[in-house]
Amino acid sequence: MKIHEYQAKELFSKYNVPTLSGGVADSVEQVDKIAADLGLPVAVKAQIHAGGRGKGGGVKLAKTAEEVTQVAGEILGMTLVTKQTGPEGRLVRKVLVEKGVAIKKELYLSIIPDRETATIAIVLSQDGGMDIEEVAASTPERIIKVYVNPLTGIQGFHLRQAMFGLELEKELMKPFGKVLGGLYKLFVDYDCSMVEINPLIITEDNEIIALDAKMDIDSNAVYRHPDVQEMHDPFEDDPSEAEAAKFNLNYIKLDGNVGNMVNGAGLAMATMDIIKQAGANPANFLDVGGGASADQVENGFRIILSDPNVKGILINIFGGILRCDVLASGVVQAAKKVELSVPVVVRMEGTNVEEGRRILAESGLNLINAADLADAASKVAEIVA
Ligand code: ADP
Ligand code: MG
16 A cells, blocks of 8 residues: 655654655645745645656745745646656645755665565665666666565664665765664564655755655555554545455456456466466456355446456356356346446356356357367457457
8 A cells, every 4th residue: 555755754754764844735825834834945746646746747846935836836736647657647636845955965765575585675776866767777787785684684784785885975874874774664664565765865964864755555464554544545546446445356457458357366367367378468357256246246347347448358267165156147237237348258167157157148148158268368369359
């Protein structure tokens, strides 16, 4: 689960990671008031769950009261398009107003779990700021990684590796050590899958400050953090994913055109693979679960069909706890309520499969039967080609 920059910065403060003073606003009047209290110049920063805001016009500095009013008006209510939002962009409902500072140097610092080494990786660069992707692509040697064994945690030698890697001045080493130590503790305490500060700045006064803040908390662990639960912003959720969550369906929207409905997460992964192998691309991941009811199947169907990219649907069910006849009734029920605008290929095996096939055959629906999974994938790939 992602949180906003201003929320991540609240947590940073608790862990002794320095941030600038500021306030959150959802109206131009509030921005004016916060700016007047802080003193000029200020930075006005769009709060959306995506990076690249600066380049998209979502982060602006204002040096006079008039400029504050002007940039607040421009940013609040804008549809901000960045590399990470997709072409549709995001509506900006809130801004963070913070002190504007004179920047001497922009560093990059993030912490992520590294699957390959089963460690926690600290990623650093001297060339932080808005072009970090470019740095990674053209001068990868300017990005350094320090791997921390999660069992023993962060040690002095990790801090030294990081600081020497960044070629930090001597007098910055102590404050930097505090920032990295605090950030590491925050990462572990909050079950994060990512914490990123880009840029971590050195000011003209030689202070280290987190100018930006990104945090992604493992959704499966959010129940352990009531303060994070309260930070959830429903406006940032994908609407179809939010709808699916209401019905306890595990749905993730993807950008292909083959909708698929599968029971069991492992089978769903395998189904996505086989769709790819057949030359097509999945439009979603959808696990209807082991004990799905006909209603749940209907809701799953509705959500898949609400995606305008979907040109064909593959239903792949291995009847176990979810019996094939229950699934078939759900499909029929759904098809009666929502218009089946695209062809549907069905592959069913397992408990009550004969009864399931009978229900589908007698439904009068135009369904395409598949002999097995490979056959199902190639049939649906042909449909969407
Ligand atoms: P994003 O990564 O989404 O573009 P950032 O918070 O990193 O957003 O801001 C983009 C750039 O704007 C920063 O790299 C920095 O140069 C500048 N900036 C952001 N906040 C301030 C501030 N408070 N004072 C001065 N410059 C700032
Ligand atoms: Mg940034």
